Amino acid sequence: MSYLFPTYARWEVEVSHAEGSYLYDTNGKKYLDFVSGIAVCNLGHRPKKVLEAIEEQLQNVWHVSNLFQQPIQEELAEILVRHSSGDAVFFANSGAEANEAAIKLAKKYTGKHKIITFQKSFHGRTFLTMTATGQEKVQEGYGPLAPTFEYLPYNDVEKVKQLQDDSVAAIMLEVVQGEGGVVPGKKEFLQAVEQKCKELNALLIIDEVQTGIGRTGKPFAYQHFDLDPDIITVAKGLGSGIPVGAMIGKEKLKAAFSPGSHGSTFGGNYIAMAAALATVKEIFHPAFLTEVKDKSTYFQQLLEKTLNNTSGFELRGLGLMVGIDCHQNVNDLISTLREKGLLVLPAGPNVIRLLPPLTVTKEEIDQAVAMIQETLLKVSEPSLQ
Structure with a gap:
């Protein structure tokens, strides 16, 4: 008997410990981990510098609430701003919370109500971000959804160009749809979305929850496509496994999120900030990102x-x-x-x-590809077996 709600289709694996690119179960079996906590452990499991930063912070203060000045928040926010097109940061605890903040901010700033997202997208499981998600299987069974969301086909330039609606507050998308099948956006499509936002006086929100923090070889995936989003959301890879999310936005948006307009009890707490600060200092280093690009190509x-x-x-x-x-x-x-x-x-x-850790070695890549090849050959055409 389990005392947990059965919300997850769990594997028959109980993890004992983890290190680098590997997990070890309670039976002593070793696994090469190309899940990385679902694109969370970008520096591998228990990275030394992040662990040291957390341990040091634990000796000082864990939580005081956002009523207090917290210089560590400012330090991390400055790094995120410096490596993005944004100017200000709101800290949350997850990607869904960051996306929730982005949607609220877009509506409040523009005074408009409609949000455009895309079919097969995934933006979270809160009621609002579930509605933003363009997948019926995520929305089934919850009754009427939050109003004023509309879904367009992903990578369909013509559908974007045909959009004419002055009530649109924002268009929200993933540069690579993750849960939707690992589908990269085409440059023409992504730029058409940005142009349509300008025409409609709407905001461009890019969900970088899975693609951000070095996963694609740049700090953020949108940077491959010469885009200039108004809002960027990030979470998974930001804290190396410590829960943290962030919404990064343009300077013009700051006045719309004045005191009392939004908040989070645990958002930006010291432990999460220590983990995230150590993580981005490592990942955003140019030499590290160059290595990620090299390993990605390989x-x-x-x-x-x-x-x-x-x-x-x-x-x-x-x-x-x-x-x-x-x-x-x-x-x-x-x-x-x-x-x-x-x-x-x-x-x-x-x-x-x-989704291997960004610290994966070429030898580990070789091992993984060999196992993939052996497995796929068994289900390919009989003549190739």
Whole structure:
């Protein structure tokens, strides 16, 4: 009997400890972890500098509330601003909270009410961000949803150009749809969305919860496409496993979030700030990001070579966020890989999602690709087996 709500389809794995790119279960089995806590442990498990920062902060103060000046918040906010197109930061505890703040801010600043998102998007599981998510399976069973959301097809430039609605407060999107199948946005589409925001006097919100903090080889994924968003949301990779989220916005938006307009009891607490500050100092270093790009190229080229010899699979992604569309249900494939000692995720029913830590080595990439090749060959055309 479990005393937990059955909200998760849990694997039959109980983790004992973790280090770097590896998890170890209570039976002593070792797993190469290409889940990374769902794009959270970007520096691998228990990174030394983050651990030291947390331990040092634990000796001083844990929590005082946001009524007090907290210089560590200012230090982290300055780094996030310096590496993005934003000017001010609001700290939350998760990606859903950061997206909730972004939607509230867009409505309050513009005085308008409609938010445009995209089919197969994922923005969170609070009532508002669940409504923003363009997937019926996430919304089923909850009755009438929050009003004034509209969903357009992703990567459809013409549908964006046809949009004419003065009530639109913001258009919100992921540069790479994660839960929707690891689908990168096309540059023409993303830039068309930005142009449409200007035409409608609406804000551009980019959800970088999964793609941000170095995952694609840049601090934020939108930077691959010459975009200038009004609001950026981030969470997963920001705290190396300590819960933290952030909304980054333009200077013009600051007045709309005056005292009392929004808040969070635990948002920006000292422990989360210590973890996040140590994380971004490491990841945003140019040499580190250069290594991520190099390993991303190596990983994708090796997978392409492997899949060229294996029928019926399609590779897509950006940086170290990679999907293999198997054009069939992948649950059994993921289970087989787990038995072999490689942890991967689904992204929808037919896609294997690969999210290695940004610190992954090329040797670990080789090991993972070998296990993937062996597993996929068993379900490819008989002539290739």
